Every structure is written in structure tokens, then in C-alpha cells.
Amino acid sequence: MAIKITGTGSYIPSTVEKNENFYNHEFLNADGSSINSTNEVIVEKFKAITGIQERRYIKEDLLNSDIGFFAAEKAIENANIDKETIDYIIVAHNYGDVKHESQQSDTVPSIASRIKHLLKIRNPKCVGYDILFGCPGWLEGVIQAKAFIASGIAKRCLVIGTETLSRVVDKHDRDSMIYSDGAGAVIVERTEEVGGIIAHETATFTYDEAHFIYFGETNHPEITDQRRYIKMYGRKIYEFAITNVPKALKTCLDNSGIDIKDVKKILIHQANEKMDEAIVKRFYELYDMPMPDGIMPMTINMLGNSSVATVPTLYDMILNGKLENQRISKGDIIIFASVGAGMNINAVVYQQ
Secondary structure, eight states: OEEEEEEEEEEOOSEEEEGGGGTTOOOBOTTSOBOSSOHHHHHHHHHHHHOOSEEEEOOTTOOHHHHHHHHHHHHHHHHTOOGGGOOEEEEEOSSOBOOTTOSSOBOSSOHHHHHHHHHTOOOTTSEEEEEOOSTTHHHHHHHHHHHHHHHTSOSEEEEEEEEEGGGGOOTTSGGGGTBOEEEEEEEEEEESSSOEEEEEEEEEOOTTTTTSEEEEOOSOTTOOSSOOEEEEOHHHHHHHHHHHHHHHHHHHHHHHTOOGGGEEEEEEOOSOHHHHHHHHHHHHHTTTOOOOTTSSOOOHHHHOBOGGGHHHHHHHHHHTTOSTTOOOOTTOEEEEEEEETTTEEEEEEEEO
16 A cells, blocks of 8 residues: 555646846846846856756736646546545645736635636535645645545545746846746545655754745835735855755655665756755765766756746656656656745655
8 A cells, every 4th residue: 555646747838938038137136236247147147057048937818726727637637537536635836826917916715726616626525725835835735645645534635836936026136037837736645556655854944044035025226016026045045955955855765764776866846956966966975975867857947946836847747758868667766855935845755
């Protein structure tokens, strides 16, 4: 008996926003002062650090709940289940439904209720709720689904990570180039197979770290509206992540009883290519080992950082052969991991 992911689905928006499209932006420092570099230099430095060459944005007529629904439909179809048998719909996001050019987020009803409505599920015992857990939200939803199923109060859960960060970025902030849109979904249920979720680890750091990512004003001093945007202290996040995420990965793997040499892939939340490489490299250093080639599949170069959607979309793409030279086979040991606003960290050791 195992608690496993039996179906996956994702939605990758069709609108491609390339780095060159930011050449005409007016980037400013946090204090509103001018940056002593051309946009071409700013964008090139950004690419060198983050690895991002392009990202995806949703079309103007779509909402976060819409793309979460698209991913959920695919996961349900992939799992070949009756949608009326789903016990919980757990939706991770951070900003709700933000209409194009709107100054307000809409979270009533919840995104989970909206997606259940769009799926046309009649069963009232199918309970939908949202998670606000930063970028690790989808993975925390999987951990919660496992707990529900292990306790016997649920047999099958739909876990979705969906986000439209393009609707909450400050175009005068260089960090706006990081963020993107997307959605990923999985069905988690008890099966007769072996493997599945073997161990998990979750931690929240708030003593000094709670506001490393926050909602703040635009960098432009002449804009006085009340709109707020996603902001972060990038250097602090980098130092926090490379220090604490490797430790969480090690704790999770040690608790699983799996030998690190048996790990085939690490699917990590993708916010910054150099940061992720440093995290995984330090993780292997804890075992006095070099980081293996190809252990960390990446999509950030073409999809950017879609927050809660990065890990489930990456997983779905690999399983469906949509990521070159990457494969996950039955029986493979993989690690899911994420770090983000809160500051929250989590990890799951999983056997395919």
C-alpha cells in the first residue's frame, strides 16, 4: 500500500515574454533613484544570475482560477478517475484572482471553490480550500493530502498550484523580470503499489525572516496610487536558502532511510538558477559527494518563476517527455523541494 501521485496536469500560458521586451522599461532602485546602467546591461546581468531568458504570461481574459481549472482537468483525465470521488481540492496560490489591470485581489469565494465550480463537481463532501504558504504551497498541499489519506478521512485528493504573478509585479522593479504565470495539478490517492510519499519535512522561519518577501509600493516615486506589488530582499533570500534548504533536504532524506546514491532527480522550486544550483551542491556536500550531472532538471530559463506552479509543472513536463534529456521511470527515487515567502521550506522524498 502506498500514497502516490496517480495523475498529473499542467497549464503553460501561450504568451511568451522575452527578456528583450524589458528593454523599454524604466527600472529604478528601491528608493526611486535611477540605475546607472542601460536596460540592455540590466537584462543581461539578470539573465546571468537567474538563468531566465523568457517567461509565460496568461492572456488578459483569464484568471488564476481558470488556469488552475485547466491543469486540474488534465490531472483528473490523466488519473482516469471519476471527479465525484475526490474528497479534497487543495489549492495553493498567493494572490487569488487578480483581473487584468485591477488593483485588487479577489479571494471570495476561495480559488478552490471556484475551481470545483468550474469542474462541475456536484458532491458536497468534496471539500475545497486554499493554502497561502508562499512558493512551497503546492508541495505543502501534497503533504496535507498525504496526512488526510493516511488518517483515513480521505481516499483521494486533488492538489493544485496556480499563480498569475504577472498581475502583481512592479514594472519599475528589476525583480519583475523573475515572475511568471502557470498552473500544475496532481491527484494523490492510496494505491496497491509500492513507493509513493516516503518522508517529508516542513519548516517556517519567522524570527528575522518573515518579511524577506512582502507586498510593497512601486519603486517609482511619482506614482501615488494604493496598489501594492510583490517585493523581496533578494540577497537575504539567497543566503537564507543556501543555508537552510540543504539541511531540510538532508533531514528529509535521512528520515526516509533512502541512500543519497539512489536519488535520481531533485525537482526544486525554481526562483533563481544560481541559487538552486548552490542549494543542491551544498546538499551533496553534506554527504561528501559532488552534485551529479543532470540531477536537477530546470525549466526556469523558458518559464521563469511561477511560484507554486514551478514544481508540479516541471514534474508533469518530465513525465510527458516534454523536457529534453530528462526522464523519471517507475521505481525512481526523487526529491521534491521548495522555499519561499514566510519564510517556508519543505521537501518530500518520493518513489515513482
